[in-house]
Amino acid sequence: MTGGKVVVDEPLPLGTGGRGAADAVRFLRDCQSRALTVDWVPDRDALPFDTGLLHHLPPPAHRPTPTGGSGGTDEAAAWRSRYAYGLFYHRRGPDFVTVMDRRDPSASARFTLDHPALLGAFLAVQEPTALDELDTTRREAxxxxADERLVLVTRGWVVALPPRLSRWPVPCTSV
Structure with missing residues (x-):
């Protein structure tokens, strides 16, 4: 990391799903929380989940191909074109979390998680967690x-998607 930019030397294991993908998503989410620019590439072009879930996170870098053509997939290009800081984030209050989701402009949403089971599950999966480690109530939560696209579930692992931003994405007078 140098001056607000993180360069990842090895591909992030999103394509494998499971623990590796959950860790990679947490890493990108935490970089987003700190408003860091990240230069990274995925380990595979095709990912085992909807990349639309991740368009709020720093997108994969554009890499030219050895033949001089354009590198990456249409998915990666779409991610780069849709990405913007502050599309999706959460804020914490006493006994609640508010989530703002603007990843899909036609279906923007604000969620307040104040039910103890939902709040507990959301906070528990800030770190990648095996579904088997969660009790029945938290698995249901x-x-x-996941139905509201607030967490990523991949091959038996779950991680929360919205970052807790340290820099406000809009002027405070706009809220």
Missing amino acids: VSLL
Whole structure:
């Protein structure tokens, strides 16, 4: 890391799903929380989940191909074109979390997680967590959070998607 930019030397293991993908998403989410620019590439072109879930995170770098053509996939290009800081984030209050989701401009949403089971599950999966480690109540809550696209569930692992931003994405007078 140098001056607000992180360069990842090896491809992030998003394509494998599971623990590796959950760790990679947490890493990108935490970089987003700190408003860091990240230069990275995925380990595979095709990912085992909807990349639209991740358009709020720093997109993969554009890499030219050895033949001089354009590198990457249409998915990666779409991610780069849709990315903007502050599309999706959460803020914490006493006994609640508010999530703002503007990843899909036609379906922007604001969620307030104040039910103890939902709040507990959301906070528990800030770190990648195996679904098997969660009790029945938290697994049910994770299922509800996944239905609202607030968490990524991949091959038995779950991680929360919205970063907790340290820099406000809009002028404070706009809220």
